[in-house]
Amino acid sequence: MAQLPGWSFADSPFHAGEQQVQQRLGIREQMETAGRRVLRNFMPDQHRDFFAGLPFLVIGTVDAAGQPTLSVVAGAPGFLSTPDAATLHVAAPPPGADLREGGDIGILGIDFATRRRNRANGLVARVGAESFDIAVKQSFGNCPRYIQAREWLAVPAAPDPLRRAATLGPFEQALVAGADTFFIASALGSVRDKPSQGVDASHRGGPPGFVRVDDERTLTVPDFNGNSYYNTLGNLALNPRCALLFLDFAEGTTLQVAAAAETVWEGPEVQRFAGAERVLRFHVRECVTLPHALPLRWRFREYSPFLGALGSWDAAKK
Numbered sequence: 001m002a003q004l005p006g007w008s009f010a011d012s013p014f015h016a017g018e019q020q021v022q023q024r025l026g027i028r029e030q031m032e033t034a035g036r037r038v039l040r041n042f043m044p045d046q047h048r049d050f051f052a053g054l055p056f057l058v059i060g061t062v063d064a065a066g067q068p069t070l071s072v073v074a075g076a077p078g079f080l081s082t083p084d085a086a087t088l089h090v091a092a093p094p095p096g097a098d099l100r101e102g103g104d105i106g107i108l109g110i111d112f113a114t115r116r117r118n119r120a121n122g123l124v125a126r127v128g129a130e131s132f133d134i135a136v137k138q139s140f141g142n143c144p145r146y147i148q149a150r151e152w153l154a155v156p157a158a159p160d161p162l163r164r165a166a167t168l169g170p171f172e173q174a175l176v177a178g179a180d181t182f183f184i185a186s187a188l189g190s191v192r193d194k195p196s197q198g199v200d201a202s203h204r205g206g207p208p209g210f211v212r213v214d215d216e217r218t219l220t221v222p223d224f225n226g227n228s229y230y231n232t233l234g235n236l237a238l239n240p241r242c243a244l245l246f247l248d249f250a251e252g253t254t255l256q257v258a259a260a261a262e263t264v265w266e267g268p269e270v271q272r273f274a275g276a277e278r279v280l281r282f283h284v285r286e287c288v289t290l291p292h293a294l295p296l297r298w299r300f301r302e303y304s305p306f307l308g309a310l311g312s313w314d315a316a317k318k
Contacts, residue, residue: 069243
């Protein structure tokens with residue numbers, strides 16, 4: 001089988017923030033070599049086939065004030081299609097006003113049943129009433145680490161009115177405290193003029209309770225070993241504003257959290273979380289709860305086998 005072409009630009013596939021984190025951890029040169037091999041400005045055929053089989057897509061954007069946002073669009077498999085290797089067509093209504101033509105967008109496709117995930121970053125090429133298109137500028141896969149296996153089921157959508165607040169209420173705190181999965185969107189705060197720059201939408205997983213609720217405005221999360229691209233940490237190094245998304249898999253409720261992040265690189269707080277390489281602390285600015293918003297439900301199957309190597313979490317509890 002012929003080798004797919006890799007990164008086709010003279011500039012690095014990693015922006016200054018990602019390079020800064022890689023340099024700090026002593027892996028800059030090896031990640032540059034790896035990135036030029038596996039990061040591409042088009043979707044390989046296996047990615048195109050993968051997206052076509054998904055019932056939902058996680059989308060990261062940035063609002064007019066520069067705040068990253070996260071949302072989910074859903075549809076019957078086939079609602080995502082690729083007219084060509086650099087275009088993703090989404091046959092679903094745009095998820096909000098932040099999705100505007102020419103705007104940055106980051107997407108994550110994830111199949112919980114197979115623990116497979118692929119990502120793409122780019123620009124919104126077209127926005128219609130019932131669909132939109134994404135021009136892909138950077139495409140890559142991620143490893144299956146920390147993904148809990150679940151099976152999905154389609155149900156009729158029956159959303160209740162949204163709830164907006166400046167802090168996490170009792171329901172929201174309980175949802176976060178019991179989560180084994182969440183998503184994060186991050187973005188550069190400066191002018192973005194290179195394919196390596198833009199919005200990233202990423203997955204995070206761990207044992208139930210790995211997101212610690214310190215209070216109604218503060219969350220603490222361990223960061224484990226991953227693919228070492230450091231897309232999220234690289235963005236946060238230059239712009240701490242981010243968005244978190246939690247799903248109630250049994251009820252189809254979503255919780256969107258606007259936050260500012262700080263990275264704790266070492267010390268007692270990191271040591272409290274078994275298996276953590278560092279810790280992220282999120283300061284909540286706003287949260288939006290959308291009860292029963294998704295036309296999907298998921299049945300839990302099993303936890304990721306990678307969780308067994310993380311040890312005890314008792315010391316991390318307050």
